[in-house]
Amino acid sequence: MPHIQGTPPSTRCCRYTAIIGLIALLVSGCSSTTLAYRQLDWAIVWWVDDFIPLTDPQEDRLSQQVDQLLAWHCQSELPQYTQWLDQLRNHIATPPIQSETVLAQQDALFDAIDRLLIEITPATTELLAGLTDSQVEALAETMAEKRQEREEELLSEDPQEQLEKREERVRERAERWLGPLMPTQRAxxxxxxxxxxxQTEIWFDGRARWQAALLDALEDRxxxxxxxxxxxxxxxxSAYRGEEYRLMLKQSRPALAQLITDLMNAATPDQRVHLRDEIDSLREDFETLRCDQRHPTAA
Structure with a gap:
């Protein structure tokens, strides 16, 4: 089952650009995967420019690098996503599902993210190394502003309210793939x-530590x-996010796999059909994509 992590999506500078494609394809509620994928080139540039006011030469260079990234991703990664979906479809067709199976599917997604991160590292380094002092200052200010906005949105002074909001986010993501939940699944x-x-507080603290490490590195670019x-x-x-974050991450991955396992094993026949249809629709979108040397297009 696709990712339904309860913590909010990251806004880590540049690292997130690599994950945008994965999120757009596997997590978002977009009605057209092909449309979302075709728009990733300008979306990534726009997202980076939202953090760092780019000059025209910087934007042109980043656009070229994004085109190269998407060409690689479409040719090398999308076929693996299709295989992943085929495996997922086979697993849900033969219940009950074992948590070990879900963990293996989950690990495959993390492996895909790792490959993306490796692929974007040269472009990320080049962009950051070429920043001016004023651009670094703008980046620091924007990260602080966005961090405050997200903390105000997701961290409440009332622990119970914070708990309820996190639970609501997880339910919404589960319903995206299963349809309306049963009382047992809500429980x-x-x-x-x-x-x-x-977990949410630890996540925010870890992100702040990572951002501080990035800004420290930029002083010596x-x-x-x-x-x-x-x-x-x-x-x-994760090496920069603190011991509490690393412990949380170590615990949260198997816990998430168990959550997905329990939800799937409690699924009704109609919910399994709903999930199968979602998988088939996503797979069909992948099949319609064709890759050229600039960016993916729909057949």
Whole structure:
């Protein structure tokens, strides 16, 4: 079953550009996957420009690199997504599902993200190394503003309200793939959510630590070790987020797999049909995409 993590999507500079494609294809409620995918080139540039006011040469260079990234992704990664969906469809056709099976599917998604992160590292390094002092200042201000906005939205002074909002987000994502939930499934989500404790707060704290490490690296962006520091920040971000974050991550992945397992094993026949139809629709979208040397197009 696709990702329904209860924590909010990350706004980490540049690292997130690699994950936009995966989110657009596997998580969002977009009615047209092909449309979303074809628009990724300008969407990524627009997203980066929202954090860093780019000059025209920087924007042109980034656009070229994004086109190269999307060409690689369409040719190398989309076929693997199709295989992943085929495996997922086979698993849901023969209940009950085992948590080990869900973990393996989950690991495949994380592997896809890791490949994306490796692929974007050179472009990320080049962009960040070429920033002016004023652009770095603008980046720092924008990250702080967006962090405050998200914290005000998702972190309430009332722990119970925060818990309820997180549970609501998870229910909405589950319903995206299963349709209306049964009382048993709502209870499963409620129990899972209650056991997550301070997960959202830890996530925000980890993101703040990562952003601080990025800004610290940008102070030395002309130094020889800068590319290595950025590579670590992009591909091994959890190393900068603190021990509490790493412990939370270690616990949350198997817990999420168990949540998905329990929801699927409690699914009604109609819900399984709903999920199968969603998978088939997504797979059909993948099949209609054709890759050229600039960007993907629909057949």
């Amino acid at each position: 499963i989500i409620s129990q899972w959510n209650a056991e997550r404790g301070r 002309t130094e020889p070790d800068f590319p290595g520091r950025i590579r670590q920040l992009v591909t091994n971000s």
